[in-house]
Amino acid sequence: MTTRLTIDPITRLEGHGKIEIFLDANGDVDRTYFQIPELRGFEAFCVGRPVEEMPSLTSRICGVCPEAHHLAAAKAADAVYGVTPPRPALMLRELMYDAFYVTDHTTHFYALSGPDVILGPDAPVAERNILGVIHKVGGELGGRVIDTRRAGHRVIEIIGGRRVHPCTAVPGGMTKSLSVAERDEIAQIATQMLDFASLSLEIFDQIVTGNPATRDLVLSDLFRHETYYAGLVDESGKVAFLDGRISVVAPDGEALGTYAPAEYRDWIAEHVEPWTYLKFPYLKQIGWKGFVDGKDSGVYCVGPLGRLNAATGMATPRAHEAYERYFATLSSIVDGRRQPVHLRGASHWARLIEMLYAAERMIELVNDEEITSTDVRAVPTATPTEGVGTVEAPRGTLTHHYWTDERGVVTRVNLIVGTTNNYAPITMSIDRAARGLIHHGVVVDNGLLDRIEMAFRAYDPCFGCATHSLPGQMPLEVTLRGSDGATIDVIRRD
């Protein structure tokens, strides 16, 4: 007999998701499914609109990372018109995006994964939330979390025109430049963000790497997968958020190669499973071998873990120092080759290193003399055709691909969002966690559910796209069913 466990909803996950765990006759895990409801009709909604509307329109897909969609769309629209924005415009886009990264990673580390990483899954349920995190780290730091978010939104408002959903990136550049006063305000914010990012890494050291119990859990083998990794890198092979080529490395650290965003269809294919509407992207030249680890499996991982593994370092000095320390702690050298970090819990550490990089990079950008140049737009003149824009959203590589007619009216759209790239490894991590925690007969409790949730929360997944996400207070309910569908037990976390 097969028994089915359903975890629905998943707390603190972006968007609605459902986990189903099928148990075999012995009460052990047979198979785990992670299902995501689909939002439909976006392509049809876009067809017939001028491509220059896409950056503003697509920023509305998602309330979580509108800045990522906005800039991926602007880059795709640049490519549609074959236009290269002036350097000041590219710097303004990057400056806004770095501020977004600090803001988004701050939210994830303290509000979403904080209960896992800072409090640990064994903390009392009533304290496993952002208030509990603030009480543990102290009110002063809690205030700085809020201040950092507010400051990040201020930078986005200055450069992007609005606090959350920016609207200033257009084909060929930006619609507005940066005044000296605005530059000075952002410089002050960047300094505060750098200090906050450094402090966050110190906190991670104290609470996680410096504490054996927490370290064993967050950096546990329970959440380890040997997959391929991918992420944007600059011309030096360093982590890049906005421009570059996508680097892919194998589970043993061998470089598979790099490709330009427009070549994505030569590298990525999509596998279909009957139990979900979402497709599972995989590396075409390796092939789909199922939800399995290893060099023969085309499953790859993106996001902070993927980006750091796919790169050779960080492009700013302090972040690079942190990067080296991260690999010295978690990786090893085999046959002269640095091994990727396979521990999914290390994503939290990687995220903070990226936060440090983003803040350092902001300071570099505001100190560039050209940042206040008014040369922020190259007006497109070529006949529009087709274009691809790729950025690294905080949760993974995001690609927009548009086709237009000769007037620039959209005729077709294809999007591959960050979390979709991670759909296969997320599913595998949930399955791994369930197998490690459910044995003969099964005792399901809050600790078990938390550990399963930790498995996917490390990926910072986002499927919701600004729609019906889950109440933080909604009870977590597990339904245990027999093969005939009858409910055997219901376990609820209020």
Add this chain to the structure above:
Amino acid sequence: MSYAATDTAGQRPTIVVGLGNPILGDDAVGWRVVDALEQRLAVDASLSEAIGPIETERLAVGGLSLMERLVGYQRALLVDADVTGSPGMIRVAPLEELNGRPAAHLDSAHDVSAMRAIEVARDLGTIVPRRILVVTVGIPMAALFGDTLSPAVAAAVEPAVDAIIVQLTGAAVT
């Protein structure tokens, strides 16, 4: 019990926030209600005077981002879609009474619940509205992109504006 009757009007303006995704069909109902409220106020000077200073906002975010937008205001009224109510059903309740009921955007993507975010603000000594009232409009589960409301939800927009005005003035709309 009227919101206006139980809250002392201060120097700071009242803020009315429509929540939703403007390109996700009925999910945008919060925005459309705020649009309609603005139109009502624009043509009715006596109503504007009765309500007093008011700011309006449209947001596609909840949780901490929503809380941050409410900082410094004396009164706040949120308008959100409600996937648990029948399409067009209007309900009014204080935010704290909605805990556990999934109004669409009070529990945000990539964020904590709005109530939790308000608790964080108060815990940190930030000034946020003492009471926050929520007007919800029932919608079917929105899963299809589009920029129009379904008929049942569209028909609830003006009645939802009436409900807001009742709360802001403490008087029934005739």
